[in-house]
Amino acid sequence: MKWFLLFEIVYLITILVVVFRVLYDTRSGVKALAYILLIILVPFLGMFFYFFFGINYRKRKLYSRKIVEDEILHQRILSHIWNYSEQVIHSGLLSAEHFNLTRFIRNSSTSPLTGNNAVKLLLNGEEKFPELLNAIENAKSHIHLEYYIYENDDTGNAIADMLIKKAQQGVEVRFMYDDFGSHNLGRDFIRKLEENGVETAPFYKIKWYALVNRLNYRNHRKIIVIDGEKSFIGGINVSDKYRNDNPAKNDLYWRDTHLMIEGPATFYLQYIFLCDWNFCARNKMQFGVNYFPIDSQKAKITDELVQIAPSGPDSKLPVIFYSLLEAIGSAKKQVLITSPYFIPGESLMDALLIAAKSGITIKLLIPGKSDSRIVNSAARSYYKELLRHGVKIFEYKKGFVHSKVMIIDDSLSVVGSANMDYRSFDLNFEVNAMLYSKTLTQQLQQAFNNDLKQSSEINPMDWINRPKYIHLYEKVVGLFAPIF
Template sequence: MNTFYNSAKCLVSFVYWLFIANTTFRSFTQRRSLSSFISLLLTIYIIPSFGVSIWLFCGEFYLEKKHQKIANRIRYISNKCLDELKTYKNIFQNKNSEVANSIFQLCKNRQGIYGIKSNSLELLTNTKKTIQLLIRDIRLARTNIEMVFYIWQPGGLADDVAIALINSAKRGIHCRLMLDSAGSIKFFRSPWVKIMREAGIEVVEALKINFLRFFLKRIDIRQHRKIVLIDNYITYTGSMNLADPFLFKKSLGLGQWIDLMARIEGPVAMTMGIVYSYDWENETGCKILPSLPDKKILKNDLNNMTSNIQVIASGRGFPDNMIHQALLTAIYSARKELIITTPYLVPSEDLLHAICKASKRGVNVSIIIPLYHDSILVKWASRAFFSELLDSGVKIYQFKKGVLHSKSILVDQQLSLVGTANFDMRSLWLNFEITIAIDDSIFGNKLANIQYQYISDSELLDKKTWSMRAYWTRILEKIFYFFSPLL
């Protein structure tokens, strides 16, 4: 009996350490940031079971041959679509403001397209009013409606959007809805899926989580984009999920979620549509492409719309690290003022250094984050960066009136970045995200007014008070900082 027990114990131990050795080897073969690699490797050996679990969930960068072929095919088709769009020469902006020139050149060289002008933008800060405006546009749609959200939570105003979408489908509008599997789990367990499909709406569960996926591919990569495209001319994007603000995560008792969305009319919707077509074909294998804008409409718009926009997307089929590079470029372009709004502040070393250097060279740098968090891990990990930021002269504001979920950057009140990406590793390296870069001082002034309102509803973190915080909190910060490259 003892012989059997000892043999079984040795076998289990051998298999266990063989698995750890294999994990280590495969970690060495992957190209990742040094801090992320070291954190993962140390975790594997300090706490083997926990480290291997993290690797299973987060460590592998799978890109199956099937998906690679799809990505290559979509890239070829979308390039043809972009070539056709380039025949509309009057919509492209060849010259940018000094502060925006670097980021627009980066996007042109890496994405193959100039910034698109002749767009009308509206900043939306009230989620209830945003959803009501969205419902109006859905009801007025003439040809097609495409949507992608990370979270669709049934109930309240979200049900009103569902009803409007169903009614539009019934009157012949082609409607497509793509939702993240994990983020929208409540939706996929609700009756709305069947009701919508019966009405003719194409509903797709993106990056579906199932038992087989757990063993064959990463399950932590999420479809985090928020895009609405109507008639290939009106588009929405920003931080808002499709959920009633009075009901969303109400059980946490943190207050209402504060979001920021941009509603855009103009030819930039075409490039947003190309991003959507990438995601749709990746999930379904079906090819869709947005229609080219009407030249007569564009001719009229050239005299009325001025905003110059670049669409920046991340994920399979898009240039690697594009959003991360765009953020770095924007920060290094700042000369006078830099305001960052983010719910999750766990920056890469490059971003952290860029922000600190901006402050040290005389830029007035402000970071606005929520005082109340829905993620304990991120809350404590972000605190580990406060000291270095404060020592560099960065002002950190903690928003008190609800959960600040807005994601925006404003550089010298001229260059604005609005979208779905957080200042954390997940958004920068893993998730499917989208950001729009806007070169427009009028829009910049509007965004500045919103951010200044956030600041007035926040409390400034005092450097002296922060330095006197309890010792046990410093220990927790260091522990969570250790895992920050993996968050």
């Protein structure tokens, strides 16, 4: 009996200590509540989930070295490109309603607003990969790739063969891949690249003895920089499944969005790559003007203004999350959102509901069928409240929509790697491009409208009148959504 009493006391103390740790360590109140409920209801499972997925090491040892090295590199680059960005800010091309947004991104990440960019919209892998291969083939100085998912398949091998060809021609080639997202690459694939002159680096390599530390904070970015002049950014990883021109390889239509950028916006993507590379690679890169060829840029300022918004566990603020809130708050007419994973949390929900009640048209496009049934149900737990406030919700039916796009009115749009969920906002390394351009916004809205033709709109009354047990299931799943 005494042993049982002792066990109960130790058990209770353990739960209290873990609950205190959750409250102390978790910035999001909703997320903390989800973990506490799970720990109380299913103690052992809850504690396992928290210690495996929830511990926030990011303000301690985990990225202290990266933060310091990033700051040193940043100071060198800052003096090199900052003067150029000043003329863009004062050029008169930026609409007044976007001043606060650009200032926030600049002040919180030091990412400058850039002009003189030529941006090409790439829809799906069948448009992206030919452009990427062509850019790699024409590289003269260096090629930098950074991917979350890179598959050892036809698409991945075609790009790898081109990288090897360029490395053998004397071009600097660096290939960085997330060790979790690209776990299927295999050692033979990496060895082939290295033996042919390509430098490789796994981002934050997963090790069994440090699995708790390393599983959460993954590099979800998709960045390619060619010669410091051309870059690619968006949601498309390297895999056969991202292209729809070979049904034998992929029977699921995959809808995604990417950008090809030529111009000074490439400089900040280059800076991000250098910081990430120096964090995880043995062979560190040194700052060089060849990586930031300002002299090659034309003097004329165009109306395609681009600002890169990065975010990650090493950020002082969740830059991407706050930039989306600011963008929604600046809307006057419409907010159009496409996201494959939609777990917005209280702040983003409030921003959308306030905008909808202010008479702004809000349209949300998410997958009708997701690659995660639980995440899909969690997303649907938010539908009722959104529909009640006039938000129009569409589910994509043609295949799987993986685009991460937001359109504000007719002059601001966002394309990048970040989903609208806690993992992208709080855990992963992400990067978005803020496009202050009527031309690009119009193109993205055209693509959005075309996607709506392949979607079905949720009828508010039909949705509310579904069986109560379905609503209950979605609510329960949604309650624990912050820990997915």
